[in-house]
Amino acid sequence: GAGVSQSPSNKVTEKGKDVELRCDPISGHTALYWYRQRLGQGLEFLIYFQGNSAPDKSGLPSDRFSAERTGESVSTLTIQRTQQEDSAVYLCASARERADTQYFGPGTRLTVL
């Protein structure tokens, strides 16, 4: 594809529900990152995938957060039992390889009521 795509663009959910966010990276990009941006704050690193290597999960804030990636394609970020503090924009980025420039998707705005 021409760029990184994410879906849905907006998600409103009730506290306690599970949500799944999707990221389609640029074709051929082996590295994929998830970030979270709370209102008025910078981006926080969540998780990193590189090819078939074990992901770097060091940024996940709690065990309610998990992510998967199938090979070098689509990734899903799952948040279980959502809390109001999970409300944020979740951004996905991909790169040709680990040290290359990261290109961001349009993000998913998650609102937990």
Added chain:
Amino acid sequence: EDKVVQSPLSLVVHEGDTVTLNCSYEVTNFRSLLWYKQEKKAPTFLFMLTSSGIEKKSGRLSSILDKKELSSILNITATQTGDSAIYLCAVRNTGTASKLTFGTGTRLQVTL
């Protein structure tokens, strides 16, 4: 823990003005510094800097890195209303993830 601080937090200028945005960092095993422009949700890449003292330029935007001072500046000359955005600075270390650590950004508003 890696840290990035940007200043000012926000800035309002008139069209045609020149602005300088600042970024300072503390990072273990520095690899590179990146600038992004964020207008709505998706940050768009502007520059990646790895070497000190070498200016990168793209149109009216330019940026330079000072590794001795652990800082970078982003200059925008002859500002236009379309430059209004949040400008994000991020640093990358040499760790296996090459994750980016972001500052909170500078919100620039260019008025007529």
